[in-house]
Amino acid sequence: MPVTAGRTTATRVRRGSNLPRVGDYNQVVVLEAIRGHAAGLSRVEVAVLTGLSAQTVSNICRRLLEQGLVEEAGKQGGGPGKPRTLLRLKPEGRYAIGVHLDPAVVTVVMLDLLGQVVARRDRPLRPGAGPGQVLAEAADDVDAVIASSGVERERIVGLGVAAPGPVDSAAGAVVHPPNLPGWDRVAVRDLLAASTGLPVVLDKDVVAAAVAEMWAGGVGGTGSAVFFYLGTGVGAGLVLRGEVHRGASGNSGEVGHLVTGRGGAECSCGLAGCLGETSAPLHLVHEAQRLGLGRWDLDAGEAAGGQASAVVAGHRASAASAFAEVCALADAGDPTAVGLLEDAARRTAKAAVDLVDLLDVEQVVFGGPMWSRLERTYLRVVPPLVRSSVVSAAIHPVEVRGTVVGADVAAVGAGCLVLEDAFSPRSATLLLSH
Numbered sequence: 001m002p003v004t005a006g007r008t009t010a011t012r013v014r015r016g017s018n019l020p021r022v023g024d025y026n027q028v029v030v031l032e033a034i035r036g037h038a039a040g041l042s043r044v045e046v047a048v049l050t051g052l053s054a055q056t057v058s059n060i061c062r063r064l065l066e067q068g069l070v071e072e073a074g075k076q077g078g079g080p081g082k083p084r085t086l087l088r089l090k091p092e093g094r095y096a097i098g099v100h101l102d103p104a105v106v107t108v109v110m111l112d113l114l115g116q117v118v119a120r121r122d123r124p125l126r127p128g129a130g131p132g133q134v135l136a137e138a139a140d141d142v143d144a145v146i147a148s149s150g151v152e153r154e155r156i157v158g159l160g161v162a163a164p165g166p167v168d169s170a171a172g173a174v175v176h177p178p179n180l181p182g183w184d185r186v187a188v189r190d191l192l193a194a195s196t197g198l199p200v201v202l203d204k205d206v207v208a209a210a211v212a213e214m215w216a217g218g219v220g221g222t223g224s225a226v227f228f229y230l231g232t233g234v235g236a237g238l239v240l241r242g243e244v245h246r247g248a249s250g251n252s253g254e255v256g257h258l259v260t261g262r263g264g265a266e267c268s269c270g271l272a273g274c275l276g277e278t279s280a281p282l283h284l285v286h287e288a289q290r291l292g293l294g295r296w297d298l299d300a301g302e303a304a305g306g307q308a309s310a311v312v313a314g315h316r317a318s319a320a321s322a323f324a325e326v327c328a329l330a331d332a333g334d335p336t337a338v339g340l341l342e343d344a345a346r347r348t349a350k351a352a353v354d355l356v357d358l359l360d361v362e363q364v365v366f367g368g369p370m371w372s373r374l375e376r377t378y379l380r381v382v383p384p385l386v387r388s389s390v391v392s393a394a395i396h397p398v399e400v401r402g403t404v405v406g407a408d409v410a411a412v413g414a415g416c417l418v419l420e421d422a423f424s425p426r427s428a429t430l431l432l433s434h
């Protein structure tokens with residue numbers, strides 16, 4: 001029986017999952033309580049937090065110890081009565097693999113039960129490589145990561161994939177992502193399950209990033225947040241009252257066509273000033289060139305998702321490194337580069353305000369492959385604009401910050417999708433008890 005009043009009503013059907021379960025609903029609830037207390041929790045405290053009886057908690061904790069999911073973490077004493085044994089998650093109890101299919105690079109990580117990265121590997125996407133080749137290489141990298149970690153395969157719960165949208169969650173497929181040309185209804189979930197022998201779950205990269213932020217404690221409890229994922233394109237991961245919001249089909253958070261103000265670059269949708277266009281690294285490189293900040297002759301590969309090679313002052317560089325040069329100029333105080341990035345930041349702030357107003361969230365979080373380059377400008381420009389503009393400002397503070405997870409947030413999030421599905425009462429585990 002569910003233990004919190006709020007969850008007894010959560011009987012609607014959630015997305016399916018083929019991950020193996022680690023026990024019943026109550027066991028997952030107990031595990032979640034212990035996970036939330038890194039220093040350890042006594043059985044008595046678990047009973048108080050979950051509302052379960054002492055006997056039920058005792059039985060579940062014995063099972064969790066037998067399964068190697070929790071471990072003893074010393075005694076809690078001092079007061080009257082005998083000291084209580086503390087329990088905490090056993091990091092090496094289980095593991096999860098995360099794979100991030102980025103338009104520029106495929107990253108594979110292995111996470112322990114705490115969500116910490118214990119092994120990692122990445123590989124640039126070769127121009128012209130098709131989905132079959134990319135997924136075969138990803139499977140090789142998964143094997144290599146597992147081998148390098150020394151972890152037995154049976155301790156790995158599953159493999160999560162973070163991919164650019166749109167996705168077909170039910171089919172586990174990516175569907176024509178604009179930033180991955182040639183990926184037309186590719187059944188990523190089934191292909192990787194066949195090649196790795198692991199259960200696989202697939203979500204959009206922005207959803208995975210939001211799950212990573214939650215799993216790391218950046219958005220805790222029943223917190224609500226918008227996670228702006230800044231990569232080749234821009235997307236938003238939504239956390240509403242402690243739950244990631246996937247929408248009807250796993251495709252929520254498409255913010256690329258939010259119009260961010262007057263003027264701005266023309267967009268493929270026919271409007272001007274769309275967030276996806278005005279904040280895209282490739283667009284900013286073009287603008288930098290127009291403003292005389294450098295010479296970048298982007299070749300025909302540009303059309304293939306921003307993977308262009310560029311000729312920069314006589315030497316070859318990728319579009320991403322040309323963008324890095326523009327950002328470095330801004331960080332060094334070049335007024336033209338600063339103006340360029342500040343305009344992108346102001347436009348992003350406008351989109352952030354619209355989303356905060358629409359959803360009434362308490363946090364705006366930035367992350368993704370481009371974040372480290374934009375961080376200085378964005379954290380100077382965006383927070384004051386958000387705080388002075390949002391409707392809820394008089395009611396509650398709105399925090400604007402960078403991710404607590406780091407540059408691999410989508411890959412880590414892909415692994416967290418597995419941990420979340422297997423070990424968190426927030427997700428499909430509800431189906432077991434209803």
Ligand SMILES: [Zn+2]
Pocket residue numbers: 256257267268269270271274
């Ligand atoms: Zn547009």
